[in-house]
Amino acid sequence: MKLQKATRCALFAILELAAQPERQLSANEIAEKYGISTNHLAKVLRSLGRVGLVEAVRGAGGGYRFSGNRRRTTLLDIIQLFETIDPIRHGEREDGDDTAEGQALCQVLMEIEDTARATFSAITLDTMIKLVDRGR
Amino acid sequence: MANSQVRQAERKVTVRLAKAADIPQVIAVDAENTGLTKAEYWEDLFERYNSRATDGDDDAQHKSVKRYRFFLIACEGDTVLGFIIGEVRAWEFGSPPCGWIFAIGVRGNTRQGGVGNTLFEALNERFRKAGVTKVRTMLARDDTLIMSFFRAQGMMAGPFIQLEKDL
Numbered sequence: 695m696k697l698q699k700a701t702r703c704a705l706f707a708i709l710e711l712a713a714q715p716e717r718q719l720s721a722n723e724i725a726e727k728y729g730i731s732t733n734h735l736a737k738v739l740r741s742l743g744r745v746g747l748v749e750a751v752r753g754a755g756g757g758y759r760f761s762g763n764r765r766r767t768t769l770l771d772i773i774q775l776f777e778t779i780d781p782i783r784h785g786e787r788e789d790g791d792d793t794a795e796g797q798a799l800c801q802v803l804m805e806i807e808d809t810a811r812a813t814f815s816a817i818t819l820d821t822m823i824k825l826v827d828r829g830r
Numbered sequence: 831m832a833n834s835q836v837r838q839a840e841r842k843v844t845v846r847l848a849k850a851a852d853i854p855q856v857i858a859v860d861a862e863n864t865g866l867t868k869a870e871y872w873e874d875l876f877e878r879y880n881s882r883a884t885d886g887d888d889d890a891q892h893k894s895v896k897r898y899r900f901f902l903i904a905c906e907g908d909t910v911l912g913f914i915i916g917e918v919r920a921w922e923f924g925s926p927p928c929g930w931i932f933a934i935g936v937r938g939n940t941r942q943g944g945v946g947n948t949l950f951e952a953l954n955e956r957f958r959k960a961g962v963t964k965v966r967t968m969l970a971r972d973d974t975l976i977m978s979f980f981r982a983q984g985m986m987a988g989p990f991i992q993l994e995k996d997l
Contacts, residue, residue: 768978808971813987816977824984 695810701776703730703738708772709826711748711760712819720757741775762819769822770814779814780807843904843911843945845952848880852903855910859935876901879915898960902952904936904945912936914949918960923990929957931967934976950983968992 697705706728711719721739725732739758742748747762770779778784782804790796848856853876861867879901898918904911914934920927931953936945954965966988969976 768974812971812974812977815974816981818978818982821978821982824982828984 695779697773698777699730699734700738700741701773703728703735704742704772704776705769706730707735707739707758708742708747708760708762708767708819709822711758712762712764712767713823713826715760715764718751718755718757718759723757738776742772745775747772764819764823767819768815769817769819770811773814780804780811783807783811843906843948845902845904845948848876848901848903848913850876852905852910856903856913856935859910859912859937860933862938863935875915879917900953900956902949902956904949904952910937911940912945912949914953916953916957916965918957918962925966925990927962928964928966929954929960929962931965934979946979947983 707724710724710727711717721732721736724730725735739748739750743750743758747760747767748758749761751757751759773779778786782800788796791800853872856876857867857869857872860872879899900917901913901915903913912935914931916929916931918927919925919930931950934946934949936949957965965985967980967985969980971977
């Protein structure tokens with residue numbers, strides 16, 4: 695499974711900020727660590743700001759700070775802001791889906807979609823940060 | 831997603847093997863969590879897990895398979911705050927011995943107070959003493975609350991996949 699670039703940027707940014715909620719970081723600092731475009735990240739941070747997960751801090755030493763709840767925010771909450779991980783469940787249809795073969799294929803793909811959704815919806819930022827720490 | 835969480839202070843609770851007198855409260859906690867009162871199920875489970883005289887002794891040696899079954903409760907005085915049930919099973923589905931968690935439940939008004947963590951750790955400690963090094967559970971895919979709980983304990987997807995079909 696592959697996540698879109700904006701989703702990965704958002705997850706990296708939010709994990710970086712949520713790991714130390716009192717700390718503020720600039721888009722540049724985050725972009726540099728993960729090797730991503732600062733412009734792209736700035737757009738993503740604005741999207742995260744609109745839903746209250748980060749806040750911009752103005753002035754000298756300003757940047758972004760985590761403003762959500764890391765024990766209540768799941769990976770799915772972030773991912774859904776940028777993409778749909780279960781397009782078939784959401785009614786997306788492709789050529790051939792009306793055939794018996796297409797329906798069988800949709801059934802199998804939906805099984806995978808459901809597992810992905812269940813996994814992302816059960817992992818909070820808090821759990822993810824612990825997972826990151828265990829890997830250090 | 832918003833900043834609405836109020837985390838309760840960690841509670842000082844006692845964890846021990848369930849006794850017959852605890853079962854009505856266990857039934858009530860489960861009914862509160864699931865919306866179903868399953869008295870017969872819980873009474874039967876207690877019979878199978880903790881009803882023998884030796885099974886009432888938490889320090890008893892693990893002499894038989896039955897001693898590898900644990901029906902634990904967390905309590906404050908006489909009030910049951912939560913329960914957990916687990917068992918060491920060997921070679922089912924081709925799996926080497928491991929601890930299985932079959933059920934966990936915590937009173938709604940004590941959530942975020944560490945009761946679930948305490949129960950989980952207490953059961954794991956008994957599993958370790960029984961000689962196993964892995965703990966496993968199975969749960970409904972859409973049960974996000976309990977799935978998040980187990981994920982927060984560090985549990986990840988294992989090597990087994992559950993399959994089923996209508997009969």
